[in-house]
Amino acid sequence: MLPEQVFALLHAYVSMQRIEEFLNEAEVPDWASSLKSDISPDVSEDKIGFKAASFEWDVAPKNEPSRFTLGPLNIEFPKGKLTLVIGPTGSGKSALLNALLGGLEHATIKDNIIFGSRLGYDEARYQAVIEACALTRDLEVFDAGDSTEIGEKGITLSGGQRARIALARALYSQASLILLDDPLAAVDMHTAQHLVKNALSGPLAENRTIILVTHHITLCLPVASYLVELSFGDVLHWGTIQSLQERGQLQQLVAAEDIKDDSLPDTEAVTLENEADLAAGMQVTNPTRKPSSGKLVEAEARAEGRVSLRSYLTYIRAAGIIAWILTLLLVIQMRLINIAVQFYLARWGEAYEDSEASRSNQNWHWPWERLPSPNQNVVPWLMIYFYLSMAGAFSVLAYISLGYYASLQASRTLFNAMLTRLAAAPTRFFDITPIGRILNRWTSDINTVDGQLQSSFRAALYGSLNFLASFTVIICVVPSFAPFAVVIAWLYVRLAPSYVQASRDLRRLESVSLSPAFAGFDELLRGLPHVRAFGMEKRYQDGFYKKVDKFQSFDHVYWLVANWLRWRYDCLGSVVVFLTTVFALWSGIGDGLAALVIVQAEVFAEASRQLVTVLAQLELDFNSVERIVEYLDVPQEAPAMIEEKRPPAYWPSNSGELSVNNLEVKYAPDLPSVLHQISFTVRPSEKIGVVGRTGSGKSTLALSLLRIVEPCGGSIVIDGVDISTIGLDDLRTRVTIVSQDVSLFSGTIRSNLDPFAEHTDQECWEVLERCHLTSVLNRSGENNSSVPLDTPISQSGSLSAGERQLVALARAVLRRSSVVIMDEATSQIDTDLDDQIQRTIREEFASSIVITIAHRLKTVLDYDRILVLGGGEVLEFDTPRTLINKRGGVFREMCKASADWPMLRSIALGKEVTNGSSS
Template identity: 35%
Template sequence: MKNRTCILISHNVPLTVKKADYVVVMANGRVKAQGTVDELVATDAFDAEVLKSIADTTTATSDVGSSQHSSTSVTEIEDEENKKENISKGKLVDKETKSEGSVSREVYFTYFHYFATRSNIILILLFFIGAQLCSVAESWWVRVWTLASSHNSMLVNITTSAIHKYASFSITSILSHAQSPNWWFAPVVESPVSASILSVSHSPLYYVIVYCAIGVAFAIVNSTKAFVTFHCGLVASGQMFEDLLARILGANLRFFDSTPVGRLTNRFSKDIESLDQEIAGTLDFFLGMVFTCATVIIVICAITPAFMLFSILIVIIYYLIGTFYLTLSRDLKRFTSIAKSPIYQHFTETLTGITTIRAYGDERKFLVQNLHFVDASNRPYFYNWMCNRWLAFRTDVAGAIIVSLAASMCVIYVGKIDSGLAGISLSFAISFNDCAIWILRMYAELEMGMNSVERIKEYIETPPLEPPAEIPENEPAPNWPEHGAIEVSNLALRYAPTLPRVIEDVSFNVKAGEKVGVVGRTGAGKSTIISSLFRFVDPDSGFIKIDGIDICSIGLRRLRQSLNIIPQDPTLFTGSIRTNLDMFDEYADLQLFEALRRVNLITADDYQLLIDSNGKLEQDLENAENPNKFLKLDFEITENGGNLSQGERQLICLARSLLKSPKILLLDEATASIDYQTDALIQKTIRQEFSSTTILTIAHRLKTIIDYDKILVLDKGRVVDYDHPYKLLVKDESLFKTMCEDSGEFEILIGLAKEAYGSGSK
């Protein structure tokens, strides 16, 4: 940072001000004081602890730093080598894969298993057959009607002359004729000359009624078929979504470490959309075209049997065209599917780091990367439509051949078939080409849709699940854990079978109510130990017992409900302060305010006013100058607590833990984003409120844990020291002593540890 301007925002005042050229002290949203260190010391801008640290540690820091520089360097080199070795042994995130060749039968069977039962599938197929029978019946009835038209035209001429010659009718005669039950079978006036013809002829209304009846039957069958198909498709989509969600939520943490969020987003967005909107419709259309083409060939062959010889050639031609088309279009769809994941992943990462990107003025780089991923996603889509044009040209040629063959057959069968049958044959042959094109395209679309089923099926079956949530036969007592004693024996942990162990042969005991600090360099295994208590990582060997019960023998739900953790990255949810403190509405408002007071988010005076007003203290947060938002439990918290500071988010998590009063409390850098003064108050609160609670605290801020009962020192996954902090500080070649010396606060720390050790021995 030489010759560069550095603005360092920090609450660690003793470590930052002594090397600063200029200091700005903030308080309550305003500048409290500013100037050089000497100027601020002269104006009493710092408290006594900071002044003592500035005076006592400057020389010690330089001496200790020079003496420890060499060993530190060796350790850093070893850590880097170990990291490279671990990377070579196991890859964290694998490249997203895609299947090859046609979609397997197992994928189709999986979808139809969700789609419907066997009886429902048979019913749907019967609906398809019924729709084709109605379609053929329509054409057949038009033929009958057409053939009868010649008789009707002759009949009209005869009856017209007969009307003038033999009859004179009136309105009365028409009405009397209309009352006859068979009035639509014969005209109003019957000619004796045409009696033989009229005995078998029908009026046009008769043909219209029958044709309409066939049309209505076709509409009912087709609509019912579509309704049943789409209903089954939605049921299948909903059930697959539920199974996918349950599997993902139940997967172990290793799966989330090795799976980018973009892949999950892709499954839950585009692939589920394909199930919801595309597959059922594509399946309905595809089967409809298959039955239509089969009907066309059957009808043509029934009218002109010689066409059966050419139908074999036609099937071969379309099979070859379809094979070339499907081979390419199917893989293009797969490329489209996996090309979307990087877009989601990159966009999510960009939103997460948007402040850093803007701070470095690097927006264009990320914009170009996003456009690159979008282009990569659109490329196979563009080529897929080129394949569609290729298919359309070749199927048009094949369709022209079919129409020519059908017309030739009609010419050959002149004298053996009437004009109506010839018309049916030609009309069906003309429609065959469009049906064949759609068969190929819909089959390709179906294969593409089944690619989504294939991808969802992969995540329904492959992610390893966590251990069972409940084991009834090993359910502990209702008051477990009653004391909070922890026994860790020969514990070894690894994140995956292919990865090396990160914890090796760790053993230590924590008595009920003890406060234990866990320290060590980055990567020493501190957070892994905490994770193992929740069984986020199961032991490779050894065991962990809480109050004498092996945690691996009980269900996860009971275990995790019995523990409480305040993580390094505090987790808040979109909602209000109330919903984040009390998700299940178990506590009164005054209890929530009491928890906020204990973590110093509201003052004691404000809390007393709340008690006097029975928790109904009103404060105008909009008009007040720098108001305390925590006096209003309905104050809205945005996603992940984005409208709160890091420290405020951690304090809310701490208040949430205070409400539950657990027997075991785990803190993972819970106060790392809080200033020293507030941290001291919180630590005092923890010692008072959790006096009978077993506490394990991971801390880089050594002052936080210097007065704890024990310090567990880890290095490279092994226990190096485990004793009272004062004993470790006076011990030669103690890693904890080295860490305290490196902090620049050694004199202060050893004084606090000695004081705590003396009071504890008394």
């Protein structure tokens, strides 16, 4: 008991040190948190800006030469006006917004827009926001309208839809200051024009200070009042639009932008009715209708009744059956040695009173009866006791060691099995399963298997043998106690089921109630800037308290039930000891045996209570195994490799085609199709641009090419191989995708660029230079500065969104795949750098099939052909020249609504002439 308490105290000490370290971390300033609203900020309400301010991200070491510094800043933003913040990729635009101080919470679209606003639900304002943010058509697509649950991180929405819902949230609020980090980058040009005209300059933006980070300078300039240009953390130009124009600085920016941007500030934005035509005339319905629940994430399943036999067998097999057999044998040995020691001590005490004559008259002798009287020589008695004690000590040591080994082996096996299953789970599983639920399995349940379960399992084995052994000893020494023992045992058994059932269900409820707390905390960390910006800390804090209180309430009731059982068993234990003592004295046995029986009666009483509680606790702990086993049954993706269907080593070759035939894709069997039997063929080394309105199915097509979303109909054939017939590893290692939402991992530039160390440092360096990463990551702006490959990269924070996309692009160039998919791969990059990147793509992937999904029309205008999607169907697919000359064509109308229709037309015609001359 004492070692366990010392161990628990050490654990508590380590935990308190970690809590103390966290509490000693620096906090945000008082003015940056609504939890400290009683402290008034020492600034004027009429002024928003910076005065001799400098900022750093606390990621790189202090002595790191490339450590990014923003400032010094001396800027005052005009109140009630729109301010543009511009600059190249990595110049500090997003850092500036954070200095003034994302994501969506797991709720419905309507809840995300209202977001705890003090207004509550204002129907007129809500509908105006929906219209201004071009969400009307999107809500009509969802069966449940704005009651659709969007999932964690807005997983069910496209990038453009997430951006517009976040913008709608800002506009719906009554905030006088709105910070927008380039929401136009994630939407097509038609939608961007609509947002500028109706959201950034309409009635909803009136008398509100809006600071907008954007690369669409020309598009936003007519509605802006102030402009700030950043470069490598420094302010190059700032001032009102009029003052910049008078100084001649504005003309330089506009002249450069006119060449790069596809937008038209004074052109009427495409109306929602025109967008409906682009979306192939989807049915118009009320966006707030609720024909279905819109529920994405179902309540966490909770088992009922007893833990299944499969859970016990899974745990035993995970540890190894031999290990548990040896553990059982050691427990039996320990108990037999313990009983032998007690008998020996009892006989040793009686030996002081026995005479030599009485011992010599006995016909049969115990081994110790042959020992000399302890009155004459006590050494033999001491040596036997020493040997018995040592045997018991070594048995205990072997038992504990083997128990811990079996427990760790079981835990490791279950952990690896769950990791393997989850790693191969389809994306739909993660869409409908909150991260908190998964974290609960990895933390709480695995922790139970690591520690508590093996203790409960050993205690159950030991308690069972204690119960049987003590009962046997009492009956053998005092047979007359047997009838009473049966009655008492029945009473023990009678009380057990109520406790076991109640405690089991309480533990299951406790386990289920912990998942929302994990999910809420994870959601808060990811969306903390938005929570602070909207002053919602108190709301999230109260919500977290409620979730923890719910969890603690189940735990509190569980211990009340445990105390209920303990009181009753203690009473029965007292009765057992009393009756055993009476029968031992009445039967006239020796003093030593009487003491032995009384001791065993106490052991019997304690073992009876312990056995029930431990067996109940064991079943409760096996609830964690049951929850882990549940994740061992999650659906799986297709096999990683199919040996008899492996493609050749050279597949796909540069001479192969990519053919999509009647492709139909659903995200789940019970959901409508996203792509409707689309067909097209990409010739060898052809560059295909994919355009269409937000939500038209462009990203779904990209995911289908890697079978991240499995088609429910049709086929995709690459270089003569139907990709549905081969293993996923063979497919995904040969086809490269650069997605809109880039995933980087904590480490270095090299580990993110070449995670499997398949390339030399020189090759990595050359790729960085060709993708213009060396100049972008060079924070100092000097041409002779270099960025080492071991420069640290954090999972989120050390690189801007554009820089992260460049790293992903460099990773794709390093792989040199024959099929490359770009899903908005340069949406967060400034237009000047985008032009350079497009030249790099054409050079590096000259012999590869490239499919590029883009909102910027100029990005794909010089591609070989353009695929126009709308409503999950192919609206047009032809060369840019053919499409741009097609009267009434969708692509032509998209280009005509853009900024430089003559320039776009000339680029398309020039591309076709070049092709024609070469052929």
